[in-house]
Amino acid sequence: SAVISQKPSRDICQRGTSLTIQCQVDSQVTMMFWYRQQPGQSLTLIATANQGSEATYESGFVIDKFPISRPNLTFSTLTVSNMSPEDSSIYLCSVEDLEATYGYTFGSGTRLTVV
Amino acid sequence: RKEVEQDPGPFNVPEGATVAFNCTYSNSASQSFFWYRQDCRKEPKLLMSVYSSGNEDGRFTAQLNRASQYISLLIRDSKLSDSATYLCVVNGGTGRRALTFGSGTRLQVQP
Numbered sequence: 001s002a003v004i005s006q007k008p009s010r011d012i013c014q015r016g017t018s019l020t021i022q023c024q025v026d027s028q029v030t031m032m033f034w035y036r037q038q039p040g041q042s043l044t045l046i047a048t049a050n051q052g053s054e055a056t057y058e059s060g061f062v063i064d065k066f067p068i069s070r071p072n073l074t075f076s077t078l079t080v081s082n083m084s085p086e087d088s089s090i091y092l093c094s095v096e097d098l099e100a101t102y103g104y105t106f107g108s109g110t111r112l113t114v115v
Numbered sequence: 116r117k118e119v120e121q122d123p124g125p126f127n128v129p130e131g132a133t134v135a136f137n138c139t140y141s142n143s144a145s146q147s148f149f150w151y152r153q154d155c156r157k158e159p160k161l162l163m164s165v166y167s168s169g170n171e172d173g174r175f176t177a178q179l180n181r182a183s184q185y186i187s188l189l190i191r192d193s194k195l196s197d198s199a200t201y202l203c204v205v206n207g208g209t210g211r212r213a214l215t216f217g218s219g220t221r222l223q224v225q226p
Contacts, residue, residue, distance in 0.1 A: 033213050042202060042216040043159070092158055096212060103149060103161035104214055111156075 002027050002097045006107030013083055013114050020079045021110045023093035028073035030096075034066070037090040037109075046091075049076045083114045116141055121203050121217035129225055132193045136220045138186040138203030147206035148179055150188045152199045153219065159202055162188075193224045 003026045013019050023032065031050060035043040046066055047055040055068040069077045080087050090109045097105040121138045128134050140148075148165040163170065165177040165186055176189040186203055203217035 031212055042218045043214075045213045045215070048213055094214070103164060106158040106160070109158050 001103075002029065002095055002105045004093060004095065004105060004107040006093055006110060008110055009108060010111040011113070013112065015084050015114055017083055018079055018081045019083065019110075019112060020077050021091055021093075022077050023075070023107050025074045025095055030073070032070065032076045033094040033104075034068065034076075034078045035092045035094060035106075037092065039089070043092065046078070080112065083112075085114045088112055088114045117218070118142060118215045119203055119205050119217035121220050123218055123220060125221040125223050127223045127225060128193055130193055130195060132224075133189065133191045134193055134222060135190075136188045136201055136203070136222075138188075138217055140184050140186065140203075140205045140215075142205065142215075143184060145184075145205045148186050149204040149206075149214075150175075150177055150186075151202040151204050151216075153202055154199050159204075159216075162201070190222075193222075195224050195226060198222055198224045 005024045007022050011019055031048055033048055034046040036046055037043045045058050046061045047057045047068055049055045049068045049070040051070045051073050065081055067079045090111050092109045093107040094104050097103055119140045126134055150162040151159040152162045153159040163172050163177050165179045167179050169178045174191045178187045200219040200221045202219045205215045
């Protein structure tokens with residue numbers, strides 16, 4: 001199945017700053033997904049990132065706050081902008097993995113704490 | 116109403132017990148169904164896909180009832196290593212490829 005390298009694994013950031021999270025996949029994938037998992041909660045989709053087009057954001061998430069890049073079929077970044085303590089979460093990227101019986105593979109996550 | 120609903124638990128069971136988790140989903144156009152396992156501070160990992168005919172993988176059995184929009188997971192002969200959060204996950208359907216997650220059911224298997 002696909003292997004995703006996600007960086008950084010964790011960070012502690014000052015409020016008002018921005019953090020860019022990277023995901024690198026070892027194979028070409030059409031769609032990449034970015035999720036947020038707040039403490040004690042399940043995963044919530046932030047946006048879907050397609051190569052060559054703007055990301056599609058879910059209700060409650062906007063491009064100015066969570067800009068996404070998808071320069072090619074193996075890489076994507078998510079930026080958390082102008083951070084506040086409420087942004088403290090785990091952020092995960094995911095791809096549809098056709099080699100895994102139509103499951104989806106996840107990066108190992110970025111644990112973000114905003115102070 | 117949440118799109119995917121699960122009993123949050125926790126389920127505390129002794130080793131060797133059989134435990135069942137249930138899940139309902141609201142989008143009748145959903146196409147694919149999964150159970151994921153998430154260990155503490157780890158990313159979710161696919162446990163098994165769920166098919167209408169039901170499917171079994173060792174001690175794990177998953178069932179799907181499309182008419183009732185209901186998914187289940189049965190774990191037999193529970194092991195300590197089964198302790199985790201089990202996420203009911205649905206592919207949104209109607210061209211939506213992203214996953215929708217239930218809130219998860221926490222299982223604690225005790226010696």
